[in-house]
Amino acid sequence: MKPIIEIKSLNKTYKDGFSALSNISLDIFPSEVLALLGPNGAGKTTLISMICSLTTISAGSIIVGGFDITKNPLEARRLIGLVPQELTINMFELVWDSLNFSRGIFGLPSNDKYLNHLLDTLSLADKKTQPLMNLSGGMKRRVMIAKALAHEPKILFLDEPTAGVDVELRRDMWQQIKTLKESGVTIILTTHYIEEAEEMASRIGVINKGKIVVVEDKNTLIKKLGKKQMIFDLTQDLKKLPDSLGNFNLKIEGSKLIYNYNSKSEDTAISTLIDGLKKEKIEYKDIQSKKSSLEEIFVELVHQS
Ligand SMILES: Nc1ncnc2c1ncn2[C@@H]1O[C@H](COP(=O)(O)OP(=O)(O)OP(=O)(O)O)[C@@H](O)[C@H]1O
Ligand SMILES: [Mg+2]
Structure with a gap:
């Protein structure tokens, strides 16, 4: 056209x-x-x-x-x-x-x-x-x-x-x-x-x-640019991330543990993370997953440029 x-x-x-x-x-x-x-x-x-x-x-x-x-x-x-x-x-x-x-x-x-x-x-x-x-x-x-x-x-x-x-x-x-x-x-x-x-x-x-x-x-x-998030609703507030989970892109927000990952990568490492949480005895009552919004994509694009 x-x-x-x-x-x-x-x-x-x-x-x-x-x-x-x-x-x-x-x-x-x-x-x-x-x-x-x-x-x-x-x-x-x-x-x-x-x-x-x-x-x-x-x-x-x-x-x-x-x-x-x-x-x-x-x-x-x-x-x-x-x-x-x-x-x-x-x-x-x-x-x-x-x-x-x-x-x-x-x-x-x-x-x-x-x-x-x-x-x-x-x-x-x-x-x-x-x-x-x-x-x-x-x-x-x-x-x-x-x-x-x-x-x-x-x-x-x-x-x-x-x-x-x-x-x-x-x-x-x-x-x-x-x-x-x-x-x-x-x-x-x-x-x-x-x-x-x-x-x-x-x-x-x-x-x-x-x-x-x-x-x-x-x-x-x-x-293309959307990322995914997995949000663990913890049974207790987490003060600090254990060293063993240091390799994951994790963020603590009070009683929520947020895992940012790329849904298109071969290995999302979700199961390794879940195993890791179990080993560290970090308990959760719920898991939600969320796709990044256009707003989040926009903010990231502007920050990178
Ligand atoms: N007549 C002018 N002389 C000098 N600089 C100008 C003039 N008009 C605009 N600018 C500058 O050009 C830049 C872009 O302005 P513009 O108005 O195009 O931005 P914008 O993206 O529309 O912003 P907004 O979302 O605030 O409306 C700004 O730094 C502005 O100060
Ligand atoms: Mg304008």
Whole structure:
């Protein structure tokens, strides 16, 4: 499949000499949901701003829907809807006018049917004639999404779409974003809620200190980098690990003894560990096993890079 966005050897050095992104190459494919994860200051918003022609490119190239963004910025930008990280709205404007305006700037004729459908999809139909200041924070975020979609873009960037949104509403928004994906829109989102990426993304990209650490299909990433844990629920607190168990990757947390192991290695050494516990007369009442979550994988990736 041909990518809808092609990023090659991209670099960004800000005017003050700070290098925010270095050597980023990434293809994004039609109708995928790509989640970009990374700590504060990693360069996620910088990357999005460059793709949307809001920040200049220092080196490298970006092609959107076949248009090189430095040669054909308007054609490329028309294909993109952006919900920026910071809310930028005119509080006195009515919801409906705000959407109409966003459509108008791209030179499209008005289309009430489409805009009404958009308001329905984002559960905002009853707020149509309200000024934005009358809306709650979560509703304002949804208006930002509607505005970004007003010109019927093929690609939607959501830079932390659910920051400050309550749990229930966040789930609603996930549903709405899934509906958009099903309608064929390519979605690139950034988030600090790993659960959000886990729920929505088909692919995960991790950025740290201006570099891409990994880009991988979500399930493959979890399978490849996931570790397993075996948790022994001890009958008594353990103060110190006996020397004979020193070779195992064990951690004591009060009355829990946690064994981290790689489930794909030939020998997980579980039976040797169980024998060892028996020899040391360490008794347990329960054993649980757990797979590492995307969150744990993410934290490890960022620490290693
Ligand atoms: N205009 C600018 N001039 C100089 N440095 C900048 C500018 N804009 C951003 N930076 C720096 O570039 C780095 C990346 O910032 P960016 O906003 O892309 O991070 P981010 O990954 O989006 O972080 P967050 O998760 O906090 O939103 C930061 O160190 C930031 O201070
Ligand atoms: Mg950001």
